[in-house]
Amino acid sequence: MPFLDLLKLSLQTFRTHKMRSFLTALGIIIGVMTVIAIISLIQGMNQEVERQISSLGSNTIFVQKFAWGMGQIDFDEIGRRPDLTLADAEAIARLGSIAKVAPQRSRSVNRITYRGNKATGVEVTGATPSIAATANIKTEAGRFINSNDSLRKRAVCVIGGQVVDDLFPDDNPIGKRIDIEGKRFTIIGVLERKGSFMGQSQDNNIIIPLATFTKYFPLPRSRRGRVFRGISIQVMPRKGVPLDRAIDEIRELMRRRHGLGYDKPDDFGINTQDTLREMYQNLTRVAVIVMIAVAGISLLVGGIGIMNIMLVAVAERTREIGLRKALGATSRTVLWQFLLESVLLSVVGGLIGVGLGIGIAAIAGALIHMDAAAPFWVVLLGFGFAAGVGIFFGIYPASRAAKLNPIEALRYE
Amino acid sequence: MREASSYPLIRTDQLTKCYRAGRAEVHALRGVTLTIERGEYVALMGPSGSGKSTLMHLIGCLDSPTSGTCEINGQDIARLNDVELARLRNREIGFVFQTFNLLPRLSALANVQLPMIYAGTRPRERTRRARELLTLVGLEDRMTHKSNELSGGEMQRVAVARALANQPALLLADEPTGNLDTRTGQEMMALFDHLAEQGNTIIVVTHDAGVAGHARRIIRLRDGMVEAE
Ligand SMILES: Nc1ncnc2c1ncn2[C@@H]1O[C@H](COP(=O)(O)OP(=O)(O)OP(=O)(O)O)[C@@H](O)[C@H]1O
Ligand SMILES: [Mg+2]
Numbered sequence: 001m002p003f004l005d006l007l008k009l010s011l012q013t014f015r016t017h018k019m020r021s022f023l024t025a026l027g028i029i030i031g032v033m034t035v036i037a038i039i040s041l042i043q044g045m046n047q048e049v050e051r052q053i054s055s056l057g058s059n060t061i062f063v064q065k066f067a068w069g070m071g072q073i074d075f076d077e078i079g080r081r082p083d084l085t086l087a088d089a090e091a092i093a094r095l096g097s098i099a100k101v102a103p104q105r106s107r108s109v110n111r112i113t114y115r116g117n118k119a120t121g122v123e124v125t126g127a128t129p130s131i132a133a134t135a136n137i138k139t140e141a142g143r144f145i146n147s148n149d150s151l152r153k154r155a156v157c158v159i160g161g162q163v164v165d166d167l168f169p170d171d172n173p174i175g176k177r178i179d180i181e182g183k184r185f186t187i188i189g190v191l192e193r194k195g196s197f198m199g200q201s202q203d204n205n206i207i208i209p210l211a212t213f214t215k216y217f218p219l220p221r222s223r224r225g226r227v228f229r230g231i232s233i234q235v236m237p238r239k240g241v242p243l244d245r246a247i248d249e250i251r252e253l254m255r256r257r258h259g260l261g262y263d264k265p266d267d268f269g270i271n272t273q274d275t276l277r278e279m280y281q282n283l284t285r286v287a288v289i290v291m292i293a294v295a296g297i298s299l300l301v302g303g304i305g306i307m308n309i310m311l312v313a314v315a316e317r318t319r320e321i322g323l324r325k326a327l328g329a330t331s332r333t334v335l336w337q338f339l340l341e342s343v344l345l346s347v348v349g350g351l352i353g354v355g356l357g358i359g360i361a362a363i364a365g366a367l368i369h370m371d372a373a374a375p376f377w378v379v380l381l382g383f384g385f386a387a388g389v390g391i392f393f394g395i396y397p398a399s400r401a402a403k404l405n406p407i408e409a410l411r412y413e
Numbered sequence: 414m415r416e417a418s419s420y421p422l423i424r425t426d427q428l429t430k431c432y433r434a435g436r437a438e439v440h441a442l443r444g445v446t447l448t449i450e451r452g453e454y455v456a457l458m459g460p461s462g463s464g465k466s467t468l469m470h471l472i473g474c475l476d477s478p479t480s481g482t483c484e485i486n487g488q489d490i491a492r493l494n495d496v497e498l499a500r501l502r503n504r505e506i507g508f509v510f511q512t513f514n515l516l517p518r519l520s521a522l523a524n525v526q527l528p529m530i531y532a533g534t535r536p537r538e539r540t541r542r543a544r545e546l547l548t549l550v551g552l553e554d555r556m557t558h559k560s561n562e563l564s565g566g567e568m569q570r571v572a573v574a575r576a577l578a579n580q581p582a583l584l585l586a587d588e589p590t591g592n593l594d595t596r597t598g599q600e601m602m603a604l605f606d607h608l609a610e611q612g613n614t615i616i617v618v619t620h621d622a623g624v625a626g627h628a629r630r631i632i633r634l635r636d637g638m639v640e641a642e
Contacts, residue, residue: 005530016518323514326475327575328503328531331495406502407476410514 006333010341023309025349028386031302032353033360035382036374038295040361042288044372049280052197056273060134061247063092063233063254067269069279081267082258083230091253092235097246100236102131103210107217112163112206114178119166123205124180126213134234137207142174142189149188150209155216157185161193161203180206183216196369243272299382303389310393314401315412321401322409331402335395342394346387353386354379420487422583422614423449423472428481429637430467441467443637444481449616451582454609456625457618459634465618466511466587468634472616473508473585474498485583503531507576511587511618513568515560521547521571522556528578546574551600565592573601577608584608584615590624602627 014021056062065081089103106125112118131137132144139158149156157178164173173187185208194202210231237246247270254268321334329337358374365372401409430442441464449455457465470476471483474490482489485501493501502508507528515524525543534542547556550570560568569592576584586605590598598621606627609615617628625631633640 002533005533009530012519012523319514320516323516324527324531325499326473326502326508326514327528328499328579330499330531333499333531405476407470410510 006336006340009337010344013337013341014345017313020309020313021345024306024345024390025352027302027305027309028346028349028390029302029353029356030305031299031386031389032350032382033357034298034302035295035385036354036357036378037360037364038291039378039382040358040372040374041364042291043375043378044361044365044370045284047373048197048370050277053273053276053280055136055194056276057134057136057236058273059236059243060136060272061235061237061243061250062269062271063088063235063250064269064271065230065232067266068271068275069282077267084233084268085230088254088257089231089233091257092233092250095246095249095253097237097241097249098235099238100130100133100234102128102134102234102236103231104128104131104234105210105213105219105231109181109206111182112167112178112180114167114176117167117169119163119204121204122160122163124213124217125205125207126210126217127207128210130236131207131234134236138192139189140192142187144189145207145209150211153211153215154209155183155185155212156188157206157208158189158191159187160191160205162201163204163206164190181217247272299385302386306386306389307393310397314397317397318401318404318409318412321398322404322406322412325402325409326406334402335398338398339391339395342391343387345394346390349390350383350387354383357382420484421448422451422453422486423447424484424487425468425472426482426484428468428471428483429479430464430471430476431479441637442471442478445634445637445639446481447632447639449614451614452609452612453614453630454605454628455616456628456631457616457634458620458625458631459640461620463634464637465634467637469508469585469587469616469618473506474502475508499531503528504579505582507579507581507584509569509572509576509584509586509589511591513572515563515568515571515575517561518559520557520559521552521563521567521574524560524571525575525578528575532579542578543574546577547571549577549604550574551597566594566597569593570597570601573604582613584613586615587618588620589617590619590621598624 065084086103089101092098093101104125104127106123109122109124110120112122128150129146144158177184177186251270258267324334361372361374426446428442428445432439432441445468459465471478522543525546526539529539550573552570555567573589590601602624605615619625632642
């Protein structure tokens with residue numbers, strides 16, 4: 001029997017059984033749609049976070065007062081921790097395995113102005129020139145801070161893209177003087193843009209020399225005269241030195257400097273990209289499992305829906321097959337007709353599901369400001385599963401009916 | 414099959430059919446042996462439950478016997494494969510079911526076209542012939558009705574039109590006039606007479622002696638056996 005005629009027969013079924021076809025397709029659509037939407041969102045989130053994490057630089061070690069993602073927080077112990085100092089940074093710099101050390105401190109400033117324009121919530125960081133290497137910072141225009149700026153405690157700054165947008169909507173910022181909490185700073189460079197993370201701009205920042213920062217923005221002191229926040233130190237090991245070895249050396253040095261006994265735990269934190277990655281995974285593990293379970297369940301529900309509709313139709317379809325065979329259809333022709341019908345339904349339903357899933361993920365992604373990427377394997381998985389169920393339950397009863405002789409099939413209840 | 418051959422068109426030998434209804438066994442046919450030659454016009458009679466429909470299904474290659482053989486044109490149909498059987502049912506046999514068996518959601522026209530679809534007839538030719546046949550059975554104004562929107566008699570006539578679609582050499586009609594009024598029934602029988610005159614072989618199941626009178630041979634069944642000729 002020509003393929004075209006078979007196709008027409010299958011299409012005829014959709015016309016004569018609109019509701020059944022629609023419900024079957026609906027099952028496929030729901031299954032595929034949910035899986036694609038959910039996994040796209042998870043994947044989009046993971047990619048976004050991963051991009052952020054890798055922007056830290058795979059080789060950079062962050063020596064800080066706290067370890068990231070510490071399990072239980074013992075406020076007493078934390079309160080007693082010593083702040084990190086410039087002397088710590090210098091000591092680390094003297095270690096044989098270390099190439100670059102960048103001590104830094106930062107604060108959020110709400111009053112930065114240029115003429116009538118204002119920038120708020122800007123992260124102002126005091127840093128040394130080596131932070132360009134450890135934090136992978138590039139300038140887009142002008143230059144970065146150098147050791148001379150630090151030495152002379154110059155009031156110069158390199159500003160992020162968001163600050164440029166806020167203060168210099170149509171001016172070249174280089175050489176202009178801006179006002180940071182009442183202090184005048186000359187702009188020497190503009191930072192390359194990093195874009196936004198989860199809807200938050202990462203270009204709303206200003207970098208000034210660390211010495212200038214300490215001079216102009218004295219940190220608040222406690223009543224006992226202790227500085228609340230010390231510095232944090234970014235460290236880059238020498239080329240060829242394994243990260244672990246560098247970390248071990250730093251840990252040993254810091255423990256010695258803090259006079260910790262063998263039985264005492266670290267009173268500082270050494271963090272890397274991996275620490276953050278672990279932290280993120282710990283945070284999201286449960287959420288991801290739940291979401292994948294939801295996706296799985298919706299696939300199952302879709303699959304059961306398809307199955308039900310197909311099984312309800314078995315008696316009717318068995319009689320139809322009996323009649324068609326009585327009128328001269330071969331078993332093969334009948335099977336092809338049913339296969340084609342299921343494939344068409346599954347493919348059309350699957351495509352609609354893929355479209356809706358990607359659409360929903362894109363809308364949800366836009367709402368929470370991230371790219372929801374539908375990985376190809378998810379599209380294949382959702383599509384394949386739904387189509388598989390649709391085709392199986394379309395063709396399986398048909399293949400059983402085709403084995404009966406016409407009268408048996410016609411009598412089927 | 415139309416070509417001359419030394420075999421009779423239909424020959425059954427000790428044909429039995431046993432249905433299993435739950436625990437009980439129903440012997441619908443208990444050894445039917447008969448021969449029907451090409452061109453014969455036969456009426457099959459007998460009380461209800463005597464196995465007339467069962468015999469028709471076996472001759473029409475729609476069911477398989479419990480024992481015995483059924484030969485069509487000298488060929489044991491138990492030995493035919495799926496494709497050969499399909500071809501036989503499609504081209505050589507026109508079957509009018511006692512219960513019509515139309516596809517409910519299709520129009521009368523589409524129902525009549527079904528056998529022609531499987532015969533590979535071009536769509537234009539299919540439609541033309543289906544119209545012609547429906548007109549022949551007096552349903553020219555019911556062509557686009559869904560088959561479940563037709564009366565019993567109308568369904569019966571669609572079933573006859575469908576059986577004639579591929580101009581079969583053998584027409585098996587299980588009570589084709591059961592739901593028809595006298596006049597329509599007579600028209601139907603006139604059609605059958607005409608087909609018989611053209612040399613087609615016809616077997617009609619009927620309870621109606623008037624209908625049986627059209628046939629040139631009457632076979633009576635009782636309790637699954639040939640009672641009398
Ligand atoms: N599928 C079946 N399962 C069990 N018993 C069956 C089945 N089909 C038919 N029978 C039995 O076989 C016997 C013969 O049935 P059949 O339909 O051939 O009778 P019939 O002569 O055509 O009767 P009628 O004139 O009422 O149509 C009946 O007793 C019937 O109950
Ligand atoms: Mg009967």
